[in-house]
Every structure is written in C-alpha cells, then in structure tokens.
Amino acid sequence: MARIVGIDLGTTNSLVAYMDQGTPRIISARGERAMVPSVVALTDNGLIVGDPAKEYLTRDPERTVYSVKRFMGKSLADVHDELAYFPYTLAEKGGVIRIKLGEKSYSPPQISAMILKELKIRAEAFLGESITKAVITVPAYFNDSQRQATKDAGMIAGLEVLRIINEPTAASLAYGLQEKTQGTIAVYDLGGGTFDISILKLKNGIFEVLATNGDTHLGGDDFDQLIADLFLGEIRTQYGLDLSAHPDHMQAVRLEAERAKIRLSEELKTAVNLDLPDGKGRFTRELTRDQLEQLCTALVERTLGPCRLALKDSELTPDNIDEVVLVGGATRMPLVRQRVHALFGKQPHCELNPDEVVALGAAVQADILSGGTTDMLLLDVTPLSLGIETMGGVMSSLIRRNTTIPASAKEMFTTYVDGQTGVDIHILQGERELAENNRSLARFRLKVPPLPAGVPRIEVTFLIDANGILNVMAKDMRTGETQSIEVKPSYGLSDQEVERMIEDSFKFAADDVSARKLIEARLDAGALITTTEKSLADGGHLIAAGEVEAIRTALSALTAAKDGNDSRAIRARMADLEQAAKGLTVAMLDDSLKQRLQGKKVSDVT
Amino acid sequence: MRLRRVFFSLNEQEHMNRRTTGTEDRRELQMARSMCWHCQSEMAGEYFCDRCVKVQPVSKDLDYFTCFGLPRRLAIDPQTLETKFYELSRAFHPDFYQNKSDAEQTISLDNSAMLNTAYRTLRDPIQRAEYLLDLEAGSVKEIRTTPPADLFEEILELQDTLDEFRASDRASDNASTLRTKLQADRATLEQRQQDMDAQLQQLFGRWDALQDRGEATEQARAERASILKSMRDLLSNRTYVKNIVNDLVATIA
Structure with a gap:
C-alpha cells in the first residue's frame, strides 16, 4: 500500500510527518523550518505559502491570509464578531465564506488546500515518491461541517483523506508510543485558534478515549x-x-x-x-x-469549564488522572501551566514538542491504517450528541456525546397526529434540549399509511463509522417501507448544492417553525400565482367571463394573503384559487387535446 | 409532522421470536447451520472462519453476555470485561480492515458498532440489569408517570414546593425557606436512591446465586419470576426518583 502521511493542519502552523520504521518523524525541507506557517499571500508573482508569505502580513495585509482554520466550515454569520480584526476581505457567496485575494475569491478549504499542497510537495521531495493519501487532524470539538471542509481541502490539494482524526487523540498516540505510558491521561490542547481537552485510557496499546470537550473558538x-x-x-x-x-x-x-x-x-x-x-x-x-x-486570566479560565465537563462525562475526578499532557504552542504560557496544574493537582508533562506532537500522532495513525502498525489501536468517540427532532421541537438523542465509534443505535418512534401520511426525519447534532438550538445535519421524509396517532411503529437506526460519518435509516415496521441516507454535512455536497443548502438555511435562519411555515407558504403561493396568471393569459378565452372574474378575485385574495403573516390564511386562499381555476385547467387540457387530435385519423389515437 | 418516541423494548420482535423458539435452541441452531460467508465451509471458529480466516458477522441473536463469553450474571468483573472488550476491538476494528474487501469492511463496521454498544451496556450495572431483564422477561421498559406508592405523599408535596419555588421571587425570604426545605427533600431522596441501590445489589446477588444453582424445580422458577419482578419494580422506581432529583437539582441550582 502506498505511503500515507500524517498532517497537522493548524491555525498558525502546519506540519507533515511520516512513519520511519516504527518511529514517527517530522518532514522538513532542505534548509527550511519544518513548520509551515499557515499563511497564504497573493504577490505580483502569484500565490505563495508559508514563511515567505508570512513576510507579506505587514507588507500587503489585505492580500495575505492567516488563521483561515477559524473559517473552515463556517458561515459569515458564525464569525461575525471577529471580522473587524482581519485585514483581508471576507465576503459571502450563498452563505459560504469567500476570501478576496486580488481579483479572485477563495473558499477557506481552497486556501487550506494551498497549505496542504505545500506540505505534499515537501513530503514528496523528502521521500522521493508521489504522495496521494493522508491522515489530517482536526480539533476534537470540530463539528461535521468543519470536518467535511477539512476533507474537501485535502481533496482540492490532491490528497485522499483516509481519516480525519482528533488532535488531542493524535497527540496521545505519539505520547503513548514514546513514553510507553499506561493509565489514564488528560490531553490539554490549546492551539492557535482552538481548545480541546480529551481524557484517555492507555492500556497495552489500546488508546480508549473516555471523553472529549472543548471550544472551537479559543486559542x-x-x-x-x-x-x-x-x-x-x-x-x-x-x-x-x-x-x-x-x-x-x-x-x-x-x-x-x-x-x-x-x-x-x-x-x-x-x-x-x-x-x-x-x-x-x-x-x-x-x-x-x-x-x-x-x-x-479570563481566557485561561474559559478552558477549565470544558475540562470539568470532560471529567464528569468520563466519571472521573482529577485524582484519577495519572498524567496531564500539554499540546499546542499556547501551553508554553506559564499561566496556562499553573492553572492546569491546579485543576488536575499534578505537574503537566511537556517533554514532547507541543508544536510537533499532533503531526507525529497523525503519522502513527496513518501507519495503522496502512497496516504497518498493528499493536496500537485508537478507540475514539463522537464529540457531540446525535439525534432526531421529535414532538414539540425537542431533540431526542440516539447517540450520546462521548460514545465510542463505530456506534449504532436504534429507537422506535410513532406518529403524533391521526392519519399522518408521512414523517419528517430531521437529524440533529448538539447538546441542547430544543431542536432549533442544535445543528441541523439533514432531513428526509418517510411515507407511512394513514393510521390513528400512536399506531405506526417507525424504527430509526443511526450508524456512525470510524470516520464519524453518520448513516440514518428509518423503517416503517408495518409496511417495511425504508428510507436511508448518508448524512453528509453541507460541505460534502457539490458546490452548487452546498450553496443552495446554505441559502435555504439562511432563509429559515429564524429556525422558528412558524416562520418557516410562512416562508414555505409564501413560496408556494408565489408559484401558484405565476402559473395561474399564465394559464389565464393562455386559456382565459376558453371559459366564461364570470369564471375568469372568479379566478381574478381569488388571485387578488391570495396576493393579499401572501403579503400577510398568516401561513394558514395563505394555504386557505391557495385552496380557493385552485378550486376557482379548476374549470380553466380542464378547459385548457381539453383544448390542447383537441388541437393535437386535429388532422389525425381516428385509428391513430385509438 | 413530528415523531413521538415510543418507550418499549427495541427487542420486542426478537422476544416474540425467542418466546416461540427458545433462545438457547435458536442460537445452537444458528451456530450449527452457520457457514463462512466467504469460503462456504462449515465454521467451528467463533468470530473468524477456521479455514479462510475471514472475519464473520456476529449473529444478531447473540446476546451481549455471550458475545463477551460471560455467563448471564449481574456481577461482572470490570477488568475481565475490559480485557475482552480490548481483545475484540483488536479483532473487529475498521482500522485494521482498510486494505480488505468491501464485504469484510462492512462486517468489521457492524461488528465494532455492536461490540461498542455491548460494552457500554454491560459496563454500567444499571444498564446491565435492564438489559438482562429485557433478555429474560422481554421487559417493556416502563416509564413511571405516577410516584411509587410508598413515596406518593412525599413526592406530591415536593412537586407543590417546587411549583411554589419556581413561582417565587428568588431573592425573597419565602424562596430561601423553600430552598432549605427542598435541600432537605433532596437529601431524603438521595438517601432513598442509595437504599434502592443497596436493595438492587441484594437482588443481583440473589439472581446470580439462583443461576449458579441451576435448579429446574417449581420453587426455583417461582423465585426467578419473583426476583425479576422485584428488579423491574425497583429499576423503574429508581428511574422515577432519579428524574425527580435531577429536576430538583436543576430547579434550585
């Protein structure tokens, strides 16, 4: 199997590593630093990456992009508060962030791809072979969109991303391999832009993640x-x-x-x-x-909350933690070390270079996947709960956060309204009670025969694979009708689809059911008005003047309702209009049939 | 159109099957008939074909205890369980199947997901007991909507106090009196939880001892039914009290 490299795609710096006969090593280009600053600049001679680009931060700040990781898988609204700090211009096209560099705009995955490409070239030059496969790390607390955006970046750079792994778990692999540690460890990872805490159990080559928590906007x-x-x-x-x-x-x-x-x-x-x-x-x-x-102080304090939550989720107290490992450049700050020391009651370890340990771990995981390392195994968890929306707009979790993956769960649901003919399976990610406060991953519809409420039995199955990709299946136990989808976050779709989906999500940004109903009703009403007007123009002469008048009255009633805020009134006026225009539709059908039959022999049509 | 969660056993269908055929017979039947999906040879191996060494799908009828090679007992040594979990993780995990065929990758994924669920269930004593009840008695997971009889008065009063507290001005003297009362109620209920846990432990012990004796007498059967019923009642009371305590803690927090 072709060699797989491990890549740490960081907010500030990025690195690539490979496994050299059982030992992970960082790849450095001749005479250059191993770390590639995650900076991309547009110069008069084209795009440049890394250290040379960093010089342009002050020389040409408007055309020099840094900290792009903060924008991965995000919309402009998500990062609204920090925009003022960035000298380069961020725009939005259909809900996707675009970074303006000269005449062109680039999405965050495209910018990240430039950094990945630089690492790929370095690895190829160093190893003397073509590199097409990689394991890339992300903060453990990245959500599905952010992970997918990272995968897309790899794809754009010409790398097949075999696995996205979590940075603190990657660090633990490198740490465990080097220190031959056994026991329970906490990995405190404060990077350039993100914070993660993971608690793991290391035993005989098994790295079992017990809990993970963090903040994707703190670094x-x-x-x-x-x-x-x-x-x-x-x-x-x-x-x-x-x-x-x-x-x-x-x-x-x-x-x-x-x-x-x-x-x-x-x-x-x-x-x-x-x-x-x-x-x-x-x-x-x-x-x-x-x-x-x-x-x-306040920022450092903010990291302690997630640490306590992770301890709670793993049902451990600080006393149960054997070792604390520091990862990420920001953990060099004495204040951070003090606070971590105070929380866990023990001196944190920092033997490994906190800048390199993540990339080294990624190389270890790459080697496991290529079949090279067989004595180590990482059992990771899903960082956020997954579930579906149920009665009252509540999120019902099927797979709780910190569940070991691969994971599957099945649960039985039923209908709420008599004669319901379909159920919406709305898939959510997050920890909040209400569906609207969580991230919507996907939705689909399952048909059910009309039965009294509570009678249908709908079995919903979730399956998360080792890459954290979710598959959802819904089955009507009575009819055997089955629907399933692979839940690909918006970034996994084609550009067009991504943009349309995000546009939609903006349209429904209120996340408020009634607002959504109103928007949908208005859209449908608009479509009906357009088609009816066209029919009237084409076929108005086919019906009685009184009927035309009735249609016009219904049309203006619907137009008025559409401008109002009552979705039910819109639906009612739509029904009125459809009723009024029934005669017109029939007349037009007859007419077109007649025209087609003209000039044909009876034998042609029978 | 919204969905409503139905609280009944996921294994309902399986139980109906079990009741008609009997779990043990059924499994033996399954084992005897099973052939390697790959080389079609009759298998003697547990999770891997003895002949072609391909990974085999874990049967859907295999219960979690059997999967871990454990007897159906409520006392489980966490170390033994963990060791077996790690061993099976090494056998099934998709990381080790990256270069294998699609069929093997699918089996590895399904087996791993099942294994993780089994481990999560057996690791926690309460979930383990609920699972065992489900296996033994086809338990419909009861969600209590009324307080257990012996706590009826107390809980009704508590609900009133909670309502009053919620409606009160948090800074007022009344609120602080109510809070003190609620703290006391919380202590009582937590003590109650501990008592129930102790009773459960006792029942678990009785269950295991009965299973160990393996008697097939009428008396043993009656005891078995009585233990299962007591366990079910206790577990549902425990869940009820736990929810009340959670609600209480969230309210006064």
Whole structure:
C-alpha cells in the first residue's frame, strides 16, 4: 500500500510527518523550518505559502491570509464578531465564506488546500515518491461541517483523506508510543485558534478515549488580540491615532503582541516597540508577565469549564488522572501551566514538542491504517450528541456525546397526529434540549399509511463509522417501507448544492417553525400565482367571463394573503384559487387535446 | 409532522421470536447451520472462519453476555470485561480492515458498532440489569408517570414546593425557606436512591446465586419470576426518583 502521511493542519502552523520504521518523524525541507506557517499571500508573482508569505502580513495585509482554520466550515454569520480584526476581505457567496485575494475569491478549504499542497510537495521531495493519501487532524470539538471542509481541502490539494482524526487523540498516540505510558491521561490542547481537552485510557496499546470537550473558538490568537487591543487603545489615547485605518500597522501590532507573549513565557518583562504611521514616531512600552496574565486570566479560565465537563462525562475526578499532557504552542504560557496544574493537582508533562506532537500522532495513525502498525489501536468517540427532532421541537438523542465509534443505535418512534401520511426525519447534532438550538445535519421524509396517532411503529437506526460519518435509516415496521441516507454535512455536497443548502438555511435562519411555515407558504403561493396568471393569459378565452372574474378575485385574495403573516390564511386562499381555476385547467387540457387530435385519423389515437 | 418516541423494548420482535423458539435452541441452531460467508465451509471458529480466516458477522441473536463469553450474571468483573472488550476491538476494528474487501469492511463496521454498544451496556450495572431483564422477561421498559406508592405523599408535596419555588421571587425570604426545605427533600431522596441501590445489589446477588444453582424445580422458577419482578419494580422506581432529583437539582441550582 502506498505511503500515507500524517498532517497537522493548524491555525498558525502546519506540519507533515511520516512513519520511519516504527518511529514517527517530522518532514522538513532542505534548509527550511519544518513548520509551515499557515499563511497564504497573493504577490505580483502569484500565490505563495508559508514563511515567505508570512513576510507579506505587514507588507500587503489585505492580500495575505492567516488563521483561515477559524473559517473552515463556517458561515459569515458564525464569525461575525471577529471580522473587524482581519485585514483581508471576507465576503459571502450563498452563505459560504469567500476570501478576496486580488481579483479572485477563495473558499477557506481552497486556501487550506494551498497549505496542504505545500506540505505534499515537501513530503514528496523528502521521500522521493508521489504522495496521494493522508491522515489530517482536526480539533476534537470540530463539528461535521468543519470536518467535511477539512476533507474537501485535502481533496482540492490532491490528497485522499483516509481519516480525519482528533488532535488531542493524535497527540496521545505519539505520547503513548514514546513514553510507553499506561493509565489514564488528560490531553490539554490549546492551539492557535482552538481548545480541546480529551481524557484517555492507555492500556497495552489500546488508546480508549473516555471523553472529549472543548471550544472551537479559543486559542493563542485570542490572547494576541487582547494584548493588541491594549496597545491599540494606548496608541489612540497617547497619539490620537486610530490604527484601524492602517491595516499594515494593525498587523504589525498583532505580530508584536504575539512576540511579546512568547517572550514573556521565558522572561518576566519585555520591551514593546512599534513604528507609527504619519510621522508620529514610535510607540514603546514595557509589558510585564503580571500584566499579561491579568489580561489573559479570563481566557485561561474559559478552558477549565470544558475540562470539568470532560471529567464528569468520563466519571472521573482529577485524582484519577495519572498524567496531564500539554499540546499546542499556547501551553508554553506559564499561566496556562499553573492553572492546569491546579485543576488536575499534578505537574503537566511537556517533554514532547507541543508544536510537533499532533503531526507525529497523525503519522502513527496513518501507519495503522496502512497496516504497518498493528499493536496500537485508537478507540475514539463522537464529540457531540446525535439525534432526531421529535414532538414539540425537542431533540431526542440516539447517540450520546462521548460514545465510542463505530456506534449504532436504534429507537422506535410513532406518529403524533391521526392519519399522518408521512414523517419528517430531521437529524440533529448538539447538546441542547430544543431542536432549533442544535445543528441541523439533514432531513428526509418517510411515507407511512394513514393510521390513528400512536399506531405506526417507525424504527430509526443511526450508524456512525470510524470516520464519524453518520448513516440514518428509518423503517416503517408495518409496511417495511425504508428510507436511508448518508448524512453528509453541507460541505460534502457539490458546490452548487452546498450553496443552495446554505441559502435555504439562511432563509429559515429564524429556525422558528412558524416562520418557516410562512416562508414555505409564501413560496408556494408565489408559484401558484405565476402559473395561474399564465394559464389565464393562455386559456382565459376558453371559459366564461364570470369564471375568469372568479379566478381574478381569488388571485387578488391570495396576493393579499401572501403579503400577510398568516401561513394558514395563505394555504386557505391557495385552496380557493385552485378550486376557482379548476374549470380553466380542464378547459385548457381539453383544448390542447383537441388541437393535437386535429388532422389525425381516428385509428391513430385509438 | 413530528415523531413521538415510543418507550418499549427495541427487542420486542426478537422476544416474540425467542418466546416461540427458545433462545438457547435458536442460537445452537444458528451456530450449527452457520457457514463462512466467504469460503462456504462449515465454521467451528467463533468470530473468524477456521479455514479462510475471514472475519464473520456476529449473529444478531447473540446476546451481549455471550458475545463477551460471560455467563448471564449481574456481577461482572470490570477488568475481565475490559480485557475482552480490548481483545475484540483488536479483532473487529475498521482500522485494521482498510486494505480488505468491501464485504469484510462492512462486517468489521457492524461488528465494532455492536461490540461498542455491548460494552457500554454491560459496563454500567444499571444498564446491565435492564438489559438482562429485557433478555429474560422481554421487559417493556416502563416509564413511571405516577410516584411509587410508598413515596406518593412525599413526592406530591415536593412537586407543590417546587411549583411554589419556581413561582417565587428568588431573592425573597419565602424562596430561601423553600430552598432549605427542598435541600432537605433532596437529601431524603438521595438517601432513598442509595437504599434502592443497596436493595438492587441484594437482588443481583440473589439472581446470580439462583443461576449458579441451576435448579429446574417449581420453587426455583417461582423465585426467578419473583426476583425479576422485584428488579423491574425497583429499576423503574429508581428511574422515577432519579428524574425527580435531577429536576430538583436543576430547579434550585
């Protein structure tokens, strides 16, 4: 089997690794750093990636994309609050984020694909063979869309993504392999843009994930932003300068904030220097570790909630955790280490390079899948609950979060209304009680014969495979009628379909059933009005004047109802119109039949 | 059109089959007849064909206890269970079937999913007992809608207090009095839960002992039925009380 590489596609940096005779190794290009900054810039000579692109962050900030991972599988509305911070232009086309680079726009998976391509080229040059298959890591708490967007990025880069694995579990594979650890470990993974906590049991080569939790919008970037905001505020008061009009300076401030943060992991105070525009000279200040920690405490605290939840879900207390492993560049901050130490009551481990451990783990999983490693096995979980919508708009979970995958579940449902002829199977992902507060993954309809409420027996089966892909089957136990679908999140569909689906989801953004009904009724009413008007124009002469008048009256009644807010009134007027236009429809049918028969012999039609 | 969850055993159909044919006979029949899907040879192996070594689908009729090679007892050593789970995970997990045929990949997926469900069920003592009841008596999972008789008064009063508390101004003295009362009720109910757990443990022990003796007398049959009934009642009371406590905790939180 062809070699499979492991890739850590990070918010800030990305890496590729391979398995070299039982030991995972990071691939580095000749004379270059192994880490490829996840930055893509459009220059006059075309698109560039990595370290060279990073130079353009301040030189040409509007055409240099960084932290694209934050936008994977998201809509513009999802990231609305942070838009102001990004110097490059984000637009939306049919609900999908587009990043403008010069004349063209790119989706986040396309930008990520450029980074993946760079890693692919490096691996090919290093290994001297063509690389077409990869395992790519994602934050454990990524939802289905974000995972699918990552898969698509791989596909665009010419890589078959054999498996998407969770970053903290990948880290545990590398850690377990190297340290030969047994017991229960907690992996605390604070990266550039995301936070994950996973609790695992390691025993004789089995890596069993007990629970996972996290926050997909919390990472080193957020710390940098707080520090940058502090500097920007001071520059405003001291110099009367609003740097937001200067994207290059905004970037310089952000980068200086990041560097200061990094320096303060080693030092207790550091000097900050920033050149100002408009001949205003230089902004200088000293930043101490205390000041930094004061700024960042609230963010670090935010990571502890998910840690407690993960402990609770695994039915463990901090005492039961044998070792705590730190992953991600942001865990180099002393404050983070203190808080993690305090929560778990033990010194966290940081022997492995927190920047590399995820890619190394991905290489291990790649080797397992290619049949190379057979003594290790990862038993991962589904991070979010999956279920369907039931009576009252409530989510009924079939597979609870932190269930080991592959997983299957079956449950029996029945109808709620007498004579119901179909049931909507609406598939949801999330932890909230109400369907509308969870993510909608898909819906389909199962036909059932009309029976009194409560009589039909509908068996719904969920099956999640090792890749976390969900299959849903609904079966009417009485008739044997079966419907099933593979639930592909919106990103798994063709571009056109993705855009249409997202457009729809926007249309129904209120997620409010009555709002949705109203929208649907208006759409249907609009279609009926158009066709009826056309029929009147084509065939009005075929019916009596009184009938035409009746249709016109019904038409204007429906038009008026359509402008109102009552979906039931719209449906009622639609029925009226259909009734009024019945004669017209029949007359037109007769007429077209007559025309077709004209000039034909009787024998031709009988 | 919405759906309503139906609370009855998923295995209802299977139970009807079992009742007519008898579980044990049926399984033996199944085993005896089973042939390797791949090489068509009669199999002697448990999960893999002895001849061509291909993975075999786990029979739908195989109960979770048998799957783990355990007797149908309520006391299970967690270590033994875990060891067996890891062993079977290594045998079935799709990661090890990436280069195999589609048929084998499908079997590996189904087997793994079944194994994970079986492990999750047997690992938890309550779920294990509910599953055993389901197997032995074709239990319709009863969802109690009225309080258990011996708690009737207490629970009705508690519901009133809860309603009153919900309607009250949280900052008022009345609310704090009610809260204190609710805290006390919570302690009582939690004590009650512990008592029920202890009773359940006792029943589990009696069940296991009876099974170990393996007597086929009329008396043994009667005891068996009585234990199953007591277990069912206790389990449904336990669920009821647990829901009440959860509701209470959420309200005063």
